[in-house]
Amino acid sequence: MKLSRLTLPVVCLSAALLSSAVVARTEIQNKGSDTLVNVAQAWAEAYQTVEPDVAVAVSGGGSGTGIAAMINGTVDIANASRQIKSKESDMAAKNGIEPLEHIVGYDALAVYLHGDNPANTMTIEQLRDIYGRGGKATRWTDLGIEVPGCKNQQIVVVSRQNNSGTYAYFKDAVLGKKGKYRQGTLDMHGSKDVVDLVEKTPCAIGYSGLAYATDHVKLACIAASDPATCVSPSPATASDSSYPIARPLFMYTNGEPQGHIKQYLDWVMSDTGQCIIQEKGYAPVRRVSCQ
Amino acid sequence: MSDIATQDFDRRNRDWYIDKLVQLVVFFGGISAIVFIIGIFVFITKEGFGFILNTMDPVEFFTSPYWEPSDEDAPEYGILALIAGTASVTGLALIVAIPFSLGAAIFVGEFATGKTRELLKILVELLAAIPSVVWGFIGLTIMNPIIIDLFDVPVGLTVLNAGIILGLMTAPIMTSIAEDALKAVPDRYREAAEAMGATRWQVIFKVVLPAAKNGLLGAVLLGVGRGFGETMAVLLATGHSVNIPDSVFDSVRALTATIAAELGETAVGSDHYQALFTIGIFLFVITFVINLTADLVVRGVRKG
Numbered sequence: 001m002k003l004s005r006l007t008l009p010v011v012c013l014s015a016a017l018l019s020s021a022v023v024a025r026t027e028i029q030n031k032g033s034d035t036l037v038n039v040a041q042a043w044a045e046a047y048q049t050v051e052p053d054v055a056v057a058v059s060g061g062g063s064g065t066g067i068a069a070m071i072n073g074t075v076d077i078a079n080a081s082r083q084i085k086s087k088e089s090d091m092a093a094k095n096g097i098e099p100l101e102h103i104v105g106y107d108a109l110a111v112y113l114h115g116d117n118p119a120n121t122m123t124i125e126q127l128r129d130i131y132g133r134g135g136k137a138t139r140w141t142d143l144g145i146e147v148p149g150c151k152n153q154q155i156v157v158v159s160r161q162n163n164s165g166t167y168a169y170f171k172d173a174v175l176g177k178k179g180k181y182r183q184g185t186l187d188m189h190g191s192k193d194v195v196d197l198v199e200k201t202p203c204a205i206g207y208s209g210l211a212y213a214t215d216h217v218k219l220a221c222i223a224a225s226d227p228a229t230c231v232s233p234s235p236a237t238a239s240d241s242s243y244p245i246a247r248p249l250f251m252y253t254n255g256e257p258q259g260h261i262k263q264y265l266d267w268v269m270s271d272t273g274q275c276i277i278q279e280k281g282y283a284p285v286r287r288v289s290c291q
Numbered sequence: 292m293s294d295i296a297t298q299d300f301d302r303r304n305r306d307w308y309i310d311k312l313v314q315l316v317v318f319f320g321g322i323s324a325i326v327f328i329i330g331i332f333v334f335i336t337k338e339g340f341g342f343i344l345n346t347m348d349p350v351e352f353f354t355s356p357y358w359e360p361s362d363e364d365a366p367e368y369g370i371l372a373l374i375a376g377t378a379s380v381t382g383l384a385l386i387v388a389i390p391f392s393l394g395a396a397i398f399v400g401e402f403a404t405g406k407t408r409e410l411l412k413i414l415v416e417l418l419a420a421i422p423s424v425v426w427g428f429i430g431l432t433i434m435n436p437i438i439i440d441l442f443d444v445p446v447g448l449t450v451l452n453a454g455i456i457l458g459l460m461t462a463p464i465m466t467s468i469a470e471d472a473l474k475a476v477p478d479r480y481r482e483a484a485e486a487m488g489a490t491r492w493q494v495i496f497k498v499v500l501p502a503a504k505n506g507l508l509g510a511v512l513l514g515v516g517r518g519f520g521e522t523m524a525v526l527l528a529t530g531h532s533v534n535i536p537d538s539v540f541d542s543v544r545a546l547t548a549t550i551a552a553e554l555g556e557t558a559v560g561s562d563h564y565q566a567l568f569t570i571g572i573f574l575f576v577i578t579f580v581i582n583l584t585a586d587l588v589v590r591g592v593r594k595g
Contacts, residue, residue, distance in 0.1 A: 064361065065556040072559055085363045091558050133357075156445045161531075162361040163556040177364065183356060183372065184534035186446065186542055189552065203445040 026260050028056045032066020032079030033165050034191045035107055035209040036249055039280045040079055043268055046276055050267060054260050060190070064163030070099055070252055076261050078252040081107065081165030081209075099252040104268055106283035108210040108233035109170060109245040111220040112158075112198040117205075119145045121230045122220040124174055124244060130155055130205060131170075133180040140203070150203035158194050158206030159185035166191065170207050173245045207245075210234070211281030239283035249282065335575060339568030346562050347569065358533045358549070360563040368566050370573070375535045376543030380453045380525055381518030383539060387458025388465055388514055393507070395462070396469035401495055412470075419463035423523040430456040430528030444540045448530030451539040456528050457521055461514040468513055472506020472589070473499060505591045512585035516578045522547035546570050 030040055037060035044056035066078035071092045084092075084099050092099050111122050117140075129137035137143050139153040147153060159181060160167040171179055188194045194206040199216045210233045213219055223230035224244050237243035257265050267273050275290035277283075347368065355369025399411050430452050438447035476499050484498045500507070522545075530542025531552065550567050557564040 062556055068556060068558040087363065087561070088558060091561060151443050151445065154445065161552060161556075162359060163553060168361070168363075171362075180357070180359060180362070180367075184532055184542070186448075186530050186532045187544070189531070197446075201445050 026054045029075040030056050030058045030077045031069050031075045033063045033081040034060045035081040035166055036079040039277050042276050062163045063165030080250045082168045098255045100255055102251045103248045104251050105249045105277040106238045106246055107249050108238035108243045109207055110210045110233045112195055112206045113218040113220055114198055114202045115216055115218055116149055116202050117147050120221055121227045123223045123227055127174045132175045133182045135182055147202055154203055156201050156204040157185045158197055158204050159187050161187045161189055169247045235283040335568055335571045339565050339572050342565030342569050356535055360566055372533045372535050373544055373546045373549055377545040379450045379536050380457055383454025384457035384461055384518045387455055388462040392462045392465035392469055395466040400470045400473040415463045415466050426456050426460050427524035427527030449540050449542055450536050453525045453528040456524050457518050461517050465510045465514045468510035469507050472503040476502045505588050509585040509589035512581055516581040520578050522551050526551055546574055
């Protein structure tokens with residue numbers, strides 16, 4: 001007890017001394033999920049005002065990129081929209097790194113449709129027919145839908161590149177653990193690219209984080225089986241897990257976070273940090289009241 | 292004169308050492324290409340070899356169209372669709388590039404004279420110097436909407452788009468080499484044909500082109516090599532979709548683009564990483580064979 005009471009001021013003092021002596025700001029390297037990149041950037045910016053001496057450098061590239069960087073020891077915090085794979089933790093262990101998981105929010109994975117598409121609801125089975133290997137739906141008419149402005153009614157299936165956490169999560173949630181995507185999907189390199197393409201292409205369907213929604217695209221109401229019981233994606237339906245394709249969002253650190261990384265993560269989990277994630281269209285980990 | 296005759300050239304003064312040093316530098320410069328090519332080959336083989344030995348099923352690798360290397364339970368490493376993507380784009384690029392470059396080479400080599408000729412040669416070389424990412428950008432932002440409007444297809448990032456872009460990229464290189472091949476045909480052939488009363492076109496079609504055919508074939512082969520190896524432009528213009536195309540309006544994905552898009556995002560040493568290096572080895576072998584063949588073919592014409 002006495003020791004800890006003593007150490008804290010000592011640590012603070014030495015930290016202050018160190019920072020004043022070195023002048024250079026501490027940098028936290030933060031990389032990964034494209035789904036989280038907007039939030040991570042907003043956090044990093046807001047954290048500037050909280051802790052001007054700490055700079056958080058954020059970059060995207062996909063959950064796989066972030067976790068790969070963590071395994072290779074080049075980042076302090078990896079953002080991921082999926083859990084780390086057992087293979088990846090094995091490789092990390094080989095490099096002497098123990099990725100530790102922190103859930104920082106929830107995301108509803110929205111299914112995007114072009115504004116002219118008359119469909120409003122999608123069942124998981126319909127999505128499986130569209131996205132799955134051997135699926136029956138290659139034309140909109142196969143689903144009993146006629147999309148104006150779409151030649152041949154050919155479905156343009158928009159997906160993500162295969163290291164994306166969104167790609168992996170959508171596969172598990174819709175196609176099942178053993179499921180596979182069909183051939184010929186357009187593999188976009190970012191969450192925003194999916195929405196951009198769907199916005200311009202009447203024939204298209206795509207999936208991406210809810211936060212990337214714009215006024216020019218339609219968000220399908222998703223039903224597990226019966227279309228009548230569909231649930232629309234929103235932060236609220238994501239946190240109470242009534243929306244069928246909502247997922248937790250993760251930040252990984254190497255072992256128990258220490259020092260300024262711990263301070264940053266604690267701040268992310270605080271009401272201020274959680275209000276920022278809510279503002280960006282994701283669900284916070286707990287109910288928070290924001291102005 | 293007598294001074295030079297009596298000078299001792301073998302004396303080890305400063306000049307002698309400078310001489311040796313320069314010799315050494317030039318020697319290393321000369322063999323550096325060999326060192327680099329062997330170094331690169333050793334490096335990519337080392338990175339990809341674990342996959343070839345342990346994980347790879349050669350039949351699956353070359354005949355399965357399914358590329359799902361990131362699947363945790365059952366990853367699939369089939370590059371057939373990627374080969375089909377690269378081959379279809381390169382094939383279309385050749386169809387676009389051959390008429391253009393052959394026409395340009397004949398015009399520059401046989402018809403144009405003086406300033407026109409010089410200007411054209413400079414412009415062709417300038418065209419070859421445009422960075423490939425710029426070409427890709429043209430495909431993404433200019434060709435894409437044009438193809439959508441013109442052919443009424445849902446997506447314009449297709450074999451057609453990438454093929455045209457790659458064709459325009461390859462044409463200047465093919466033009467330069469083809470023109471060299473035409474120039475290598477001795478003037479006495481032309482003079483002999485003209486003396487027999489042949490018209491200009493007859494001279495070109497009956498005499499010059501047949502005589503230069505090896506060199507022209509070499510030009511085409513180098514174009515193929517370029518097409519196989521091109522990355523940035525096809526990455527942007529193909530639509531990045533693992534798919535065996537039925538028509539030129541299908542989106543595809545190229546071998547090179549797959550490496551470019553995925554390599555930076557895999558954990559070093561993982562199966563996926565090694566599989567990408569195996570694709571690299573495959574590409575290296577193919578371009579090596581194509582370039583070697585082209586070289587031998589071109590050499591053939593020089594001797595004859």
